Amino acid sequence: MNVLVTGANGQLGKCLQEVAKLETSWNWMFTGSADLDITNAEKVQQFFENNAVDIVVNCAAYTAVDKAETDIENAYAVNAEAVKFLAENCKKHNALLIHISTDFVFDGENENAYLPTDITNPIGVYGASKLKGEQYVQELLKKYFIIRTSWVYSEFGNNFMKTMLRLSESRNELNVVADQIGCPTYAMDLAVGIVAVIKSKSENFGVYHFSNQGKISWFNFASEIFKLAGKEMKVNPIPASDYPTPAKRPSFSLLNAESFQNEFKMQIPAWKKSLANCLKKYQNA
Ligand SMILES: NC(=O)c1ccc[n+]([C@@H]2O[C@H](COP(=O)([O-])OP(=O)(O)OC[C@H]3O[C@@H](n4cnc5c(N)ncnc54)[C@H](OP(=O)(O)O)[C@@H]3O)[C@@H](O)[C@H]2O)c1
Numbered sequence: 688m689n690v691l692v693t694g695a696n697g698q699l700g701k702c703l704q705e706v707a708k709l710e711t712s713w714n715w716m717f718t719g720s721a722d723l724d725i726t727n728a729e730k731v732q733q734f735f736e737n738n739a740v741d742i743v744v745n746c747a748a749y750t751a752v753d754k755a756e757t758d759i760e761n762a763y764a765v766n767a768e769a770v771k772f773l774a775e776n777c778k779k780h781n782a783l784l785i786h787i788s789t790d791f792v793f794d795g796e797n798e799n800a801y802l803p804t805d806i807t808n809p810i811g812v813y814g815a816s817k818l819k820g821e822q823y824v825q826e827l828l829k830k831y832f833i834i835r836t837s838w839v840y841s842e843f844g845n846n847f848m849k850t851m852l853r854l855s856e857s858r859n860e861l862n863v864v865a866d867q868i869g870c871p872t873y874a875m876d877l878a879v880g881i882v883a884v885i886k887s888k889s890e891n892f893g894v895y896h897f898s899n900q901g902k903i904s905w906f907n908f909a910s911e912i913f914k915l916a917g918k919e920m921k922v923n924p925i926p927a928s929d930y931p932t933p934a935k936r937p938s939f940s941l942l943n944a945e946s947f948q949n950e951f952k953m954q955i956p957a958w959k960k961s962l963a964n965c966l967k968k969y970q971n972a
Pocket residue numbers: 693694695696697698699700719720721723724725726745746747748749750765769787788789790817835836837838839840844845874
């Protein structure tokens with residue numbers, strides 16, 4: 688079985704490369720943006736013609752949430768139009784598309800954790816471009832899994848955990864937003880989840896949610912990072928209104944991952960346990 692992974696040098700792509708070491712019976716094709724720029728329709732088409740792709744895991748994305756507010760064309764090119772190219776080729780070659788999306792497709796007005804069936808209403812360009820990508824997948828394909836995730840971190844790339852650790856080298860007091868609620872996702876857990884999706888051979892195609900288990904704020908997340916890493920840091924909870932950013936973020940974006948856990952028979956770990964795992968790996972590296 689040939690599995691194409693796009694965006695293989697991002698956080699999730701790198702985690703999939705780790706997890707793939709245990710799944711040696713599949714032929715993994717890991718491509719970064721230099722090998723396969725998914726916005727290049729011709730290159731994408733050629734790739735499918737030259738390789739018998741059975742499954743695509745699309746980890747490529749324009750993830751600079753604030754920059755997207757002004758770099759609208761590029762955000763849509765990667766998060767929407769390129770996803771359409773992938774979906775068109777999956778259709779032509781009867782391949783399964785596993786597409787990764789985001790909690791930012793929601794407006795944050797819910798009181799309970801978002802279900803995959805809840806109404807979307809993005810409040811920023813990044814979320815809107817990702818939603819457009821989802822819509823192309825759903826319009827073009829029957830064989831797809833869209834997996835929405837949230838607050839992704841790992842030992843790789845740039846993320847909140849690594850930013851907090853970096854800041855702890857030069858600061859001993861920090862203000863962190865306490866009124867945005869959700870749950871972090873360790874990209875390694877999601878990579879394990881994606882393998883579970885493939886192994887399940889499930890035909891219950893559609894939209895699923897995946898995040899670690901729990902309900903916290905960025906303030907809680909930061910506090911636990913410093914505690915587990917043994918860093919002396921005074922963390923002050925602040926409202927998001929005291930930390931203005933170019934892109935508005937949903938104040939509540941907790942994802943309900945029950946249908947994922949039931950369908951793919953995976954118990955997703957609690958966020959604290961996964962953070963401890965990730966920190967251990969990062970600090971040992
Ligand atoms: N990070 C989060 O907090 C978060 C939250 C919710 C959902 N998600 C979703 O989770 C998925 C994985 O995110 P991540 O955190 O692993 O992202 P990431 O670390 O930013 O990686 C994204 C990757 O996409 C690649 N890429 C960008 N444009 C491309 C193009 N035209 N062709 C091919 N590759 C391209 C980038 O490669 P280059 O660096 O070479 O450009 C980068 O390696 C994405 O779908 C994202 O929307 C992420």
